[in-house]
Amino acid sequence: MTRVSVAAPSAQLTAFSPRVRIRRGVSIAFMVAALLAIAVSMIMLGALIVEIAVDGAARLFTDGSAVGREARGGAIIADLSTPDGMRWMTWALPVAILLPFIGPRLVNALAPGLPRIAERVMGVIVVAPAAIFVHILYVRFESAYYVEYAKAVGLDGASGNIFQVLAEASGFQIVRLLVVGILVPLAVFAAGWFWAQRMRRPSLIIPTIVIAGWVVYLFMDPWFLSSFPSRQPPEAGIFSAVTGTLYMMVITAAVAFPLGVGAAIYLEEYARRNWFSRMIQVNISNLAGVPSIIYGLLGLQVFVRVLEFERSVLAGACTMALLVMPIIIVSAQEALRTVPPSMREAAYAVGATRWQVIRFHVLPYAFGGMLTGNILAMSRAIGETAPLIAIGALTFIAFLADSPTDDFTVLPIQIFNWVARPQAGFHEIAASAIIVLMVILLLMNAAAIIMRQRTRTDW
Amino acid sequence: MATHTPDGPPQDTVRSLLAELWRDRLQPSRPGSGRETPTGRLIHGALFLTATLSAFVTLGIVLVLIFETVEFFREVPFIDFFGSTEWSALFAEKQFGVWALVWGTGMIALIGLAVAIPLGLMAAIFLSEYSPPRLRAIVKPILEILAGVPTVVFGYFALVSVSPVIRDIFGEDVGIYNALSAGIVVGLMIVPIIASLSEDAMRAVPRSLREGAYALGSTRMEVSLRVVLPAAFSGVVASIILAASRAVGETMAVTIAGGGNPQFGVNPLEAVQTMTAMIVQLSLGDTPTTSIEFKVLFAVAMTLFVLTLAMNIVAQWVSQRFREEYE
Structure with missing residues (x-):
């Protein structure tokens, strides 16, 4: 019996005509080209990161404290970079970070069924080290400021301590020390309390990131972060730029978030679909496309000149708030659209007013998405340079902004200033400052991604 | 019967508590939504104001630009601004030929697009037509990192990395500041815009179109180029126009790497100055607000604003007018 060959017809089928073979070859070549395009983009991104890391990382990690201290006159008041201070922080931080997660589980495992009051006591134990840590970090950052201040008032830096400086300091400086020294620890305390109480599925992602960051910080030499700019490259730091960026971001968020979310709520929940709301919507998408430097000129005329904020943190933050508002509005609108109509209808059905529906039913579900959009908008604002140059932010600031009406500088402007020098x-x-900026950006984006995942609700 | 949940008080206790708390607020509702208390009306009004703020921002931009531009044209005739290609605002012999700046902007944007269109389109085609979902989930966020890098960082990259390479290729007589290096990084910056928006447009093309083409024996490339790309054409063109508008408005990278030399030449290896770079240059110096240098700032910004606005509107128009509707 002869076996039927199955190979023969298939061999015939695969014997494509040359034309088909060419077509297939071209198609494969095309795919390779497309892959290459992606590879080129990625290689350029990689080159950018490597270039910056090679140029700038050394400054962040080598022992520059000697240079820095010499530049500051050999003395650091209230310095915590001594071995003892470091060691203390080394245990304080991981404890503060990990306890909110491990603590409740431990309590639950050791003594199940404890009343809630025990959890609250646990909360106190948990957040106290966190509060202490923030306080230490604050004093540490302030130390450079005290040195400058001590120099200014003619104190001998080597013998001066924080109390001596305090005795000479007055007015706003003391108020600021008290506010930040007491209110910030209290805020951390409250946040930690709230967190430990609320968390159902404690995740270790955030503490891992923070502790990894902490290890890097320990190996880094923070003098670069805590010295002022200088005309001598080895002595220059980014203290005023980092604090200026933080001041500005806080004010920008405080201005832009309520305004943007308010506009989004109006457009999604109140506005009828008429020409007016369409006009606003088109206008918002056009505003998102306006070059940022034009916002700077708007800020220059409106905030700096007409409202007379001068070239201050406030003027910069207001300009930045206008710049990022379209982003916040659009993302908040998207967050509001994810709330299903049935939620609203159910609330209306039990007699809630419009505002009650929004406040108690829509907002709680959309808030995570709004916050994510806000963080992304802030990460755009933190890297913007042009509008602040247009309103005339200074590039060389050797002091800290005391109030929102002081002159200021921010990281990108400081970077621009240094890059522009020959x-x-x-x-x-x-490059070192760019690393700091990119790390801040990366952390903000990571926070946004984590927040998006944790607050996402599937309906 | 009270229902207990593991971590909370009995549900009906919560309900009665809520009812207690809300007794004063809960009133019989009229049919339809939108019943509002006086406080609610106040909030309504406040939210309305925040929504109109964006309109006032646009109005503010237009008014601010027009005001100083009119002041400028009172001192400098229209023809000197739009009829000349010589720009020297900071010299004693002032010339305000805006075409030198527009040309600088255009040249850098063109170089940027020449880099970004092939890279971005090919990336979009790969992500939409070839890539397995898992690879796309990795590649897309990485491409989007490029969009999130601050432009001042791109400026540094252009100056420190790209420019030396260009000097290696074209010889030492090429300056450190040149249009080519600025254009290349601007292109890199807008790759994610083209890739992301084009990919969205391509993925929106219905599957049945592709399957029909495959059934006729097309290769993947033929499906991508002859079926998907034409079907998604309006979205792709809109993404390119948006990217071009971003390249035109880009400021820091071109200021750092482009040099400050307003000129009307075609050589991309020479330094140029864009409109945005000129605005930065004039802002950095302490220009008195009554001087002609301050006013010309706004005239240039007006030109830039009109240009980018027109591009954005064209992009919106293209994506709506030429959209292929399926189903």
Whole structure:
């Protein structure tokens, strides 16, 4: 019996005509080209990161404290970079970070069925080290400020301590010390309390990131972060730029978030679909496309000149708030659209007013998405340079902003200033500052991603 | 019967508590939504104001620009601004030929697009037509990192990395500041815009179109280029126009890497100055607000604003007018 060959017809089928073979070859070549395009983009991104890391990382990790201290006159008041201070922080931080997660589980495992009051006591134990840590960090950042201040008032830096400086300081400086020294620890305390109480599925992602960051910080030499800019590249730091960025971001968020979310609520929940709401919507998408430097000119005329904020943190933050508002509005609108109509209808059905529906039913579900959008908007604002140059933010600031009406500088402007100088030494500092900026950006984006995942609700 | 949940008080206790708390607020409702208390009306009004703020921002931009631009044209005739290609605002012999700046902007945007269109489109085609979902889930966020990098960082990259490479290729007589390096990083910056928006447009093309083409024996490339790309054409063109508008408005990278030399030449290896870079240059110096340099700032910004606005409107128009509707 002869076996039927199955190979023969298939061999015939696969014997494509040359034309088909060419077509297939071209198609494969096309795919390779497309892959190459992606590879080129990625290689450029990689080159950018490597270039910056090679140029700037050394400054952040080598022992620059000697240079820095010499530049500051050999003395650091209230310095916690001594071995003892470091060691203390080394245990304080992981404890503060981990306890909110491990603590309740431990309590639950050791003594199940404890009343809620025990959890609250646990909460106190948990957040106290966190509060202490923030306080230490604050004093540490302030130390450079005290040195400058001590110099200014003619104190001998080497013998001066924080209390001596305090005795000489007055007015706003003391108020600020008290506010930040007491209110911030209290806020951390409250946040930790709230967190420990609310968390149902404690996740270790955030503490892991923070502790990894902490390890990096320990190996880093923070003098770069805590010294003022200087005309000598080896002595220059980004203290005023980092604090200026933080001041500005806080004010920007405080201005832009309520306004943007308010506009989004109006457009999604109140506005009828008429020409007016369409006009606002088109206008918002057009505003998102306006070059940022034009917002700077708007800020220059409106905030700096007409409202007379001068070239202050406030003027910069207001300009930035206008710039990021379209982003916040659009993302908040998207968050509101994810709330199903049935939620609203159910609330209306039991007699809630419009505002009650929004406040107690719509907002709680959309808030996570809104917050995520806000963080992303802030990460745009933190890297913007052009509008602040247009309103005239200064590039060389050797003091800290005391109030929102002071002059200020921010990280990107400091970077621009250093990049624009011809000396290579300044280019390296710029790279170090870029690393700090990118790490801040990365942390903000990571926070946004984590928040989006944790607050996402599937209906 | 009270129902207990593991972590909370009995549900009906909560309900009665809520009812207690809300007794004063809960009133019989009229049919339809929108019953509002006086407080509710106040909130309604406040929210309305925040929504109109965006309109006032646009109005503010237009008014601010027009005001100083009119002031500028009172001192400098219209023809000097739009009829000349010589720009020297900071010299004693002032010339305000805006075309030198527009040309600088255009040249850098063109170089940027020449880099970004092939990269972005090919990336979009790969992500939409070839890539397995898992690879796309990795590649897309990485591409989006490019969009999140601050532009001042791109400026640094252009100056420190790209420019030396260009000097290696074209010889030492090429300056450190040149249009090519600025254009390349601007292109890199807008790759994610083209890739992301084009991919969205391509993925919106219905599957049946692709399957029909495959059934006729098309290769993947033929499906991508002859079926998907034409079907998604309006979205792709809109993404390119948006990217171009972003390249035109880009400021820091071109200020750092482009040099400050307003000129009307075609050589991309020479330094140029864009409109945005000129605005930065004038803002950095302490220009008195009554001087002609301050006013010309706004005239240039007006030109930039009109240009980008027109591009954005064209992009919206293209994506709506030429959209292929399926189903």
